[in-house]
Amino acid sequence: MVWLFALPIVWWAALLLGDSISPGKNLMELLPVLTEKLNQPFRIHFTEYTVKCLFLCTLLYGIGVGIFYANQKNYRRGEEHGSAKWGDVGKLCKKYRDMPYAQNILLTQNFRIGLNCYKHRRNLNILVIGGSGAGKSRTFAIPNIMQCNCSMVITDPKAGARRFRLKRTGTTQMIVRNQFELEN
Structure with missing residues (x-):
């Protein structure tokens, strides 16, 4: 005006x-x-x-x-090099976690995501890929298996997760399907 x-x-x-x-x-x-x-x-x-x-x-x-x-452009003066800020793990964890600790998928030591995907609108399908000795079982798979909070499909060719579960709890409580024995 x-x-x-x-x-x-x-x-x-x-x-x-x-x-x-x-x-x-x-x-x-x-x-x-x-x-x-x-x-x-x-x-x-x-x-x-x-x-x-x-x-x-x-x-x-x-x-x-x-x-x-x-012809006016949408300039953001003072933010020429971006306005991204580092995220705070605590705030993100509060946003995505569920209150019963056992009802979460553990992603890192400080970050977990709740099993109620309707609450946070995130997909819960997780694929863990890494080279030999990268710590896939030790850091991600075994902590989530020990929680036993949902159904999981685990490919464990060396049966390391099964042995760990047996040593920790005394029982496997898993349905094991052996895909390596083929019938004629």
Whole structure:
């Protein structure tokens, strides 16, 4: 709405221009007349061209304002290099965990995600991939197996997780399906 403050100036210039125009004058003949009109800026006479000049100057000013607002960019001054901030593990954990500690999937030592996927709208399917000795079983699989809070499909070719569970609890309590023995 700031552009409305300049509109009276545009109308004043249009009134001076309308008073200066006469038939048969080109731009070079119009400039000395405009200079003379600017020496007495408030001496305005209405002619047949005044209304046309008011309309034309207002239209051109409106087009200019429209172009100005259409070409504005969404700049965020002071954030030229991004506005990302480091996440706080505690805040994220509060957002995604469920209150009974056993009803969570452990992702790290300090971060867990609840089994109620409707609460946090995140997928709970997890695929653990890593090279030999990367700690997939020790750091992720075994802590979640020990919680026994949901159904799991575990591919354990060396039976390390089964042995650990047997040593810790005295029972496996797992349905073991041996895929390596093929029948003819």
